Amino acid sequence: MRPLVGSALVAGVLVLTGCGSSGSSGSSAAKLAVKSAYMPQPVTDSMAAGFLVIENDGGTADELTSVTSDIAQDVTVHETTGQSMKEASALKVPAGGRLVLQSGGNHLMFENLKRKPKEGETVSLRLNFTKSEAITVEMPVKSATYQPTSGH
Template structure:
């Protein structure tokens, strides 16, 4: 191999290595989640509902997979379809979109609560996702009839 062929091969190999390295990089920043509008209506029995909105301003989807709370050892996520509530394994949060957990629809369900919080209290929850780190949220306890969607 002469010097020119060696330099050409070296330049080609360097360019290929750079392209492979850049190909591994991506402008995809992943999900960027924010929670707002959180609340819990004051429970009247041994179960309670939780409501909030998760906004994803990122360019990748994520999925809410579970919720934990000191209020209950059994916190479920439910969807409501055809006026029937059922437990689900998770909710998708699209890139650039949102997940609304609201009265009459999808929501958090606290089964067999350990104590009944009163209006003015807050209930700590932690939201768990497929891709994002968990998010801790304090749900303010509102009047049993509180429904911000009605306003």
Template sequence: MNRRTAIAGALALTTGMALTACTSESVPQLEVTGAFMPQPVSDMAAGFLLVKNSGDTTDRLTSVTSSLSDNVSIHETKDRTMRMVTSFEVPAGGALDLERGGNHIMFTDLKKRPRQGETVSVELHFEKAEPITVDIPVKETTYSPKKQ
């Protein structure tokens, strides 16, 4: 009887360890910096920011929501042509750079036009990581940060 109990215990422990190994994928470590929105001049606006991933697991930005607009999407720019996409990769140990002239967040049908000095709250949604809320400062219309 003791031998059966010992064998059953060893099997349970081995199975538990195997299941843990299968499901213990590490979580992306995301941080958002450098966010800004040029003051909009129409009922459309763009948002820019950097999502750094210091983790060892790739993630994807899948959507953005905001009370500023019911129509917020993510766009890529290739060959000076902009198009909506369903997600952007945030590589492990790398970053997703949403910048002027490139990939960005697009707000259409604004409920109000934010002014320079105000902030716009957005929530970034990811495939794996929890959502991140960011207060994006509104800058002058021509604002373009210096690259370091």
């Protein structure tokens, strides 16, 4: 009978240890916030770009996997390397870091616009992530030549 009691004790300790470790990992989850969002007023009737910064104050990395908006049929995430731009399936939001979507770099493309937004309006979009809850962003439409002074 003694070996059975010892086994039960070891199993109990392992269960408690497992519970303790899973609780501590929750405190290091990704903590995402969106800043400096804007859309330059589109110059065409069918496409627009979007820029923003996603900050992660948490201890776990995440990924931006998709974006939706009621203003466009499709919103795609584009990755820019040198002079080359390609659609990306996801972009990393590093733990304790940020993902910057900016003119000339990684960015959002709003394709097949349902209407052309004008300067002063706001465009609503939903950012979807691998681990974190989706974030809804109200993105102001700026002039076509707008250049942010900070944040990007």
